[in-house]
Amino acid sequence: MRALILESPGTPPRLSVAHVPTPQPADGEALVRVAACGFCHHDRLVMAGTLRRGIPPGIILGHEISGTVEATGTNTNQIRPGDRVVSLLTGACGRCDRCQAGREHRCRNGQGIGHGRNGGFAEYATIPEHSLIRLPDALDLTPSALLACPAGVALQALTAVSVSPGDTVAITGAGGGLGIHAVQLAAAFGARTLAVTSSPHKAPALAAFGADEVIETGELDFSEIIMALTADQGADAVIDTVGAATIRSSIRSLAQYGRLALLGEVGGEVQLNGIIPEILFRDAQITGVSGLSRNTLEQATTMAAQGKLKPILEQAIPLEEATRAFTMMSSRAILGRIALIPSI
Ligand SMILES: [Zn+2]
Ligand SMILES: [Zn+2]
Incomplete structure (x- = not known):
């Protein structure tokens, strides 16, 4: 072969x-x-x-x-x-x-x-x-x-942070392979979906796939924009597919009892100064997602057959x-x- x-x-x-x-x-x-x-x-x-x-x-x-x-x-x-x-x-x-x-x-x-x-x-x-x-x-x-990677891994992350209808979910690296599928899935779950991207040219596609708001990373920290968009409440869940470059802002974007899923990128240095109170005073949770189960792949396959996931x-x-x-x-x-x- x-x-x-x-x-x-x-x-x-x-x-x-x-x-x-x-x-x-x-x-x-x-x-x-x-x-x-x-x-x-x-x-x-x-x-x-x-x-x-x-x-x-x-x-x-x-x-x-x-x-x-x-x-x-x-x-x-x-x-x-x-x-x-x-x-x-x-x-x-x-x-x-x-x-x-x-x-x-x-x-x-x-x-x-x-x-x-x-x-x-x-x-x-x-x-x-x-x-x-x-x-x-x-x-x-x-x-x-x-359907398994990247779509099913994105689904595993949304499941890990228990996204429910009405939740606000922010997704970093939203135009990437994991991100674009996480955006679709969050929207399909009935969440208010905030897509964070460093690629402005991807904004129209992100909106077409279900993002309620597209936030371009730039001079203003995206956590400030997420706080402004949520009346200072923050996001119930953040799906962070970027990692070291975004984790601090992702944590600062969380609501009380907010859940953060880390997936995709593993490299880079993270400066943790001042970040512990940001987690502690939110009663926040941080979870890693490294793959997907059979059950998640079956669910992704069913959602694709139903037209809810492309x-x-x-x-x-x-x-x-x-x-x-x-x-x-x-x-x-x-x-x-x-x-x-x-x-x-
Ligand atoms: Zn992969
Ligand atoms: Zn085994």
């Missing part, structure tokens, strides 16, 4: 498309013919050489996979050849206490797809059947690659043009995601 190989990391990385043996599904696994695989910031960081930990050399990247089951290994009973599927981000065992508790992304025996085990920047990938969800006929395969795929491009995808992702000019298409 054809697979994208990271020859050497860098900016830009040296990438090639090589012929490698097609993998065979092991016990409990399915062989998936990849229809599309989203290009995540995780992939960009590995290609740039920024992220190396836990990644064996020569691994096939890509964890945002949709496709069709080609074959199944022994002891599979959920998935059959011909099924159209979307994958979780982790190869989950389905047997450990975490999997049994519906926390498949924290499986005790799990390996990150396109991180600890081979991923979807190839014509085929082997994936444990416990990590696959069947797609409804109404959904197209290519955009459905984004995976935002800006471009689908061939495997051979992965370097262009890297450059586009690095520029942050795109809205939503790019996906690589492995088949010719």
Whole structure:
């Protein structure tokens, strides 16, 4: 099969498309013919050489996979050849206490797809059947690659901070892959949705996808604007997809009993001076979101089939043009995601 190989990391990385043996599904696994695989910031960081930990050399990247089951290994009973599927981000065992508790992304025996085990920047990938969800006929395969990451991860974050109808929810990095899906989902949940972005040209799209207000980061701290828009009450929840650059303002944007979810970005230095009282005197909560469960992926899939969630795929491009995808992702000019298409 054809697979994208990271020859050497860098900016830009040296990438090639090589012929490698097609993998065979092991016990409990399915062989998936990849229809599309989203290009995540995780992939960009590995290609740039920024992220190396836990990644064996020569691994096939890509964890945002949709496709069709080609074959199944022994002891599979959920998935059959011909099924159209979307994958979780982790190869989950389905047997450990975490999997049994519906926390498949924290499986005790799990390996990150396109991180600890081979991923979807190839014509085929082997994936444990416990990590696959069947797609409804109404959904197209290519955009459905984004239903787990970024769309389902955004849904996991909104669930983690218990967004209810009538809540005010602020989303940082709103024009990014996680952000644009979080905006749609917050609006679908009936929340007043405040989209925070550093890309003014994305404002019309953010409004079209459900943002009640678009706040451009600039001279004024966005927490000041959020306080002004909420009669000094603050936001019931903040979904922060930017991290170090925005966390202080995100905390200052919270209402009393406000909930902050951190997801996506992990780099950068955070200055904590004066921030403890900001959390303490709000009785605020801060939670990390690193992936998504089967349950969340099923919910994202159902919402997509109902038309409540649209995976935002800006471009689908061939495997051979992965370097262009890297450059586009690095520029942050795109809205939503790019996906690589492995088949010719
Ligand atoms: Zn991703
Ligand atoms: Zn497990």
